[in-house]
Amino acid sequence: MKRAIAVGLLLLTATPALGQERDYCPTRPGLGTTPCTISPKRVSVETALTDWTRDDQTDERSDTVLIGDSFVRVGVSDSIEAQVGWTPYGHVRTRDKASGAIDSKGRVGDVTIGAKANLLHPDGSGLSIAVQPFAKLPVGRKPVGAGTWGAGVIVPATYDLSDTLNLATTTEIDAAVDEAGHGRHLAYSEVIGLEFKLSSALSATFEGKVTRDEDPGGATTKGLASASLAWAARDDLQLDIGAVAGLNRSAPDLELYLGVSRRF
Template sequence: MRWMLAGLLTIVAAPAAAQDREYCPERPGLGTPACTISPGRVSVETALGDWTRDEDADQRSDTVLLGDTLMRIGLTDTIEAQIGFTPFGHVRTRDKLAGDIDSADRVGDAMLGFKANLKNPDGKGLSVAVHPFVTVPVGRSPVGAGDWGAGLVVPVTYDLSDALNFETTSEIDAAVDEDGRGRHVAFSETVGLGLALSKALTATAELQALRDDDPSGATTQMLAGVSLACVLGENLQIDAGANAGLNRDAPDMEVYLGVSRRF
């Protein structure tokens, strides 16, 4: 175990040098880019604030996440390790009929996984990757899922021109049941277009369909999202975005603000 830890630290501490490439955070947006982090580099990508509203005739639910973070560690030219964690979540639910209000402050779950790029790890041209992951139930409901889960993400991106990029992200999950016991199948497809407005600023528009076959009741969510990402220098990006539900099963609205930093 000691030699394995020493080897990992050596990889992380190694200079990026010739293998280094343009910074490519996973934030923002509904989809996932196919690019990977250069070996020896670390990317820390954090949602400074994320608010979701879900309302129907009976109740309204507001969820606020603070500090939701993904850390990506470049291991080889095409493989990166990933660790995700939600340190704080606040959920407030109001019953419109009775007037009762319930609120909870919780820690979220952790995610462990890796992404392996199969073509063009810098994300240029046609880029393809696979990203298997597991979720570890370190948090509690309603922010944490209550049990372990797993999934596989397959992102594909293609440069239509110097300024226009097409993206698609396919995902299938062993998602945790709503009651926190057991798992079921959930899958989604996300498509989007990214437009470079300038060398530093990129706008992205996306559509997502998500099918969740939870035993308590299957749902199909349709979402639309827009986001802006601004690169400041070679190793820093700030972003903002919003997602809107297009049908009854989807949350009404989500807005977020984040920052990504490469070390």
């Protein structure tokens, strides 16, 4: 009897430990997001150390640099996590091609709050699906902040095609802020990507994204292509680098970024 009780207590105490051993799955890098959730009582801090975007349009060119753009995920239950994101600093430099005038602004960005509920396989294995509603709070100011609140919902899904190949999709529908800085309109996007596991620690991801934005000032359709590398330096630490290229005139020309993700 004593032996049976001892074995039972051992199994009870081992169960939470097994839950903590779920593989780390940051949302970085790339254009889409992941359906897996952080284990209960664990925290993931995912930061773009630097992020530069160039947008060269017919009448002007803008360069945007974000520093420390961060996303924090907190495990609430086995399949639910709470989320908060914030851009502590962004700098936008715009040059008018006709006059040569240059306008530079440094601003704090907005705060994003949300949650993710995994519907199937919270560790991201096999076929995994989640729902992620969010809201953006107008903490910052334009041109880094949006100027007023926005909201939306993201539905990410992944499927393991093999031990080394993973198919991912991310569907998003937003009540996006109007370019004028007040009011909201419909915007929606779709991301499709393939992740290749090159080794136990290194993976490469290739994605395509199409966004339709029904802004009252002028509707646009943007196409993007992305390539990124992620290196798991340790079980709880990932470094990443990536590039995004615009595929049509409405999309920004180029984005380069470098980031780090750490689980606590």
